[in-house]
Amino acid sequence: MELFNSEEFEKYVRTNYKLLFTLSPEQNYQTEFGGKCDACQKDAFLKIHDRAYNTPKFRQNPATQFTIFFIQCPSCSRLSFLHTVSFMTYKQDEDGDETDDHVYEYYQLYRIPVIEETYSAKHIPNTKENKTLIETVSEASFCLANGKYTSATIMFRRAIQVIAKQLGAKGKTLFNQLEWLKNNENNLKIDLTDVFHDNAKIIKDIGNQGAHPDDDVDLHSFTHEQANGVHDLFLHMTYEVFMKPAKMKALQEELKKERKLK
Numbered sequence: 001m002e003l004f005n006s007e008e009f010e011k012y013v014r015t016n017y018k019l020l021f022t023l024s025p026e027q028n029y030q031t032e033f034g035g036k037c038d039a040c041q042k043d044a045f046l047k048i049h050d051r052a053y054n055t056p057k058f059r060q061n062p063a064t065q066f067t068i069f070f071i072q073c074p075s076c077s078r079l080s081f082l083h084t085v086s087f088m089t090y091k092q093d094e095d096g097d098e099t100d101d102h103v104y105e106y107y108q109l110y111r112i113p114v115i116e117e118t119y120s121a122k123h124i125p126n127t128k129e130n131k132t133l134i135e136t137v138s139e140a141s142f143c144l145a146n147g148k149y150t151s152a153t154i155m156f157r158r159a160i161q162v163i164a165k166q167l168g169a170k171g172k173t174l175f176n177q178l179e180w181l182k183n184n185e186n187n188l189k190i191d192l193t194d195v196f197h198d199n200a201k202i203i204k205d206i207g208n209q210g211a212h213p214d215d216d217v218d219l220h221s222f223t224h225e226q227a228n229g230v231h232d233l234f235l236h237m238t239y240e241v242f243m244k245p246a247k248m249k250a251l252q253e254e255l256k257k258e259r260k261l262k
């Protein structure tokens with residue numbers, strides 16, 4: 001394979017994919033790296049079990065290399081393949097001249113899980129009614145895992161609107177639907193907490209900032225941490241709707257039965 005325009009290729013990768021890590025030549029054989037697990041969203045030292053290099057034989061830019069890492073998250077034990085491309089970059093001295101000193105910058109092109117994962121949708125039962133919600137959450141998680149943080153915030157906002165509608169919320173706008181949920185009994189008769197309403201409002205507002213660029217340019221982009229924060233609040237909301245009531249009911253029934261209560 002020959003990269004006919006390696007400069008354009010490098011520019012595209014640097015713009016669209018996330019920098020995974022930067023390694024000096026001595027660090028090139030390390031067996032773990034600090035990062036955030038795309039699947040469970042926890043900070044962890046991800047273990048590198050194996051790696052495979054794909055170095056095109058004929059190429060214009062000897063500094064470009066594709067590497068596949070086989071990694072494991074110590075927190076959730078998930079195994080994944082990380083497909084990366086690395087660029088060799090020479091460091092500059094004080095005068096801005098290139099030195100012989102170089103580093104390898106690894107960009108994550110994509111991650112392929114070994115088993116199908118639906119961590120972000122883990123609280124949502126896989127039923128026909130929840131199909132749209134699960135698809136929306138899955139798309140949000142994909143954006144999050146692939147460094148598309150603005151898209152992720154917009155998709156999480158969409159997901160809470162799907163939940164609001166499933167709960168029977170009335171109103172044309174998400175604002176009105178969330179207000180309705182505060183003041184009316186929902187379809188599932190769940191006693192929603194203040195935390196639920198607060199989380200919904202924050203996700204709505206941040207998603208709106210993603211969809212409609214603010215006058216304040218500081219608010220135009222989103223960091224990985226901010227998008228992860230939106231994800232975590234969302235996860236809590238799905239817990240409250242899909243898990244907590246069922247768990248509570250099961251516990252109540254069990255105690256009542258054991259204690260022979262009516």
Ligand SMILES: [Zn+2]
Pocket residue numbers: 037038039040041042073074075076077078
């Ligand atoms: Zn994990």
